[in-house]
Amino acid sequence: AQSVTQLGSHVSVSEGALVLLRCNYSSSVPPYLFWYVQYPNQGLQLLLKYTSAATLVKGINGFEAEFKKSETSFHLTKPSAHMSDAAEYFCAVLPSLQGAQKLVFGQGTRLTINP
């Protein structure tokens, strides 16, 4: 069974500092991996996704993530945090099986940006 672990339910960084949100997954088959962002009182927005092409994936708003199969990780980074990045971030895994569109989510990480 697939599972996702996000290390740290709360992460706080200063404006302009590096953002690093950690995600580790377990999957019995090669997975697709996603990062979603949820701004306050809003729905989920796709930041980026890995679908077995390039291991370094660039997303919206300056975020990127690197798929590391040996570490079963898909950490999300952004070189310089902005106040507008404050939100909750979810890592999710999807098995690469035909017709299987069930996302398994991590617990979420709430990102706070300090002025």
Added chain:
Amino acid sequence: EAQVTQNPRYLITVTGKKLTVTCSQNMNHEYMSWYRQDPGLGLRQIYYSMNVEVTDKGDVPEGYKVSRKEKRNFPLILESPSPNQTSLYFCASSRAASGNTIYFGEGSWLTVV
């Protein structure tokens, strides 16, 4: 504009009073599903549908029903809501093939008192 639309967005109801949360998508997607979001648990799938008249249970189906009579609509039915169903609910849709982007609605806040 590609959209997944849920209604109502906010609802406070009483235990045992049947309610329906509607979901509609305008992308002609085959696959639709419902998730609930609870603090510390992330999102968990309630039910999903691969196409019209094809539905199946997700991880937490107890207390919920769904139907898929039309491709664009996938309502979530709580026949007899209980306080433990107080949650934030998301509807999602995508093309059937695995790996396609899954689009989410804006969420429905449901409180059962």
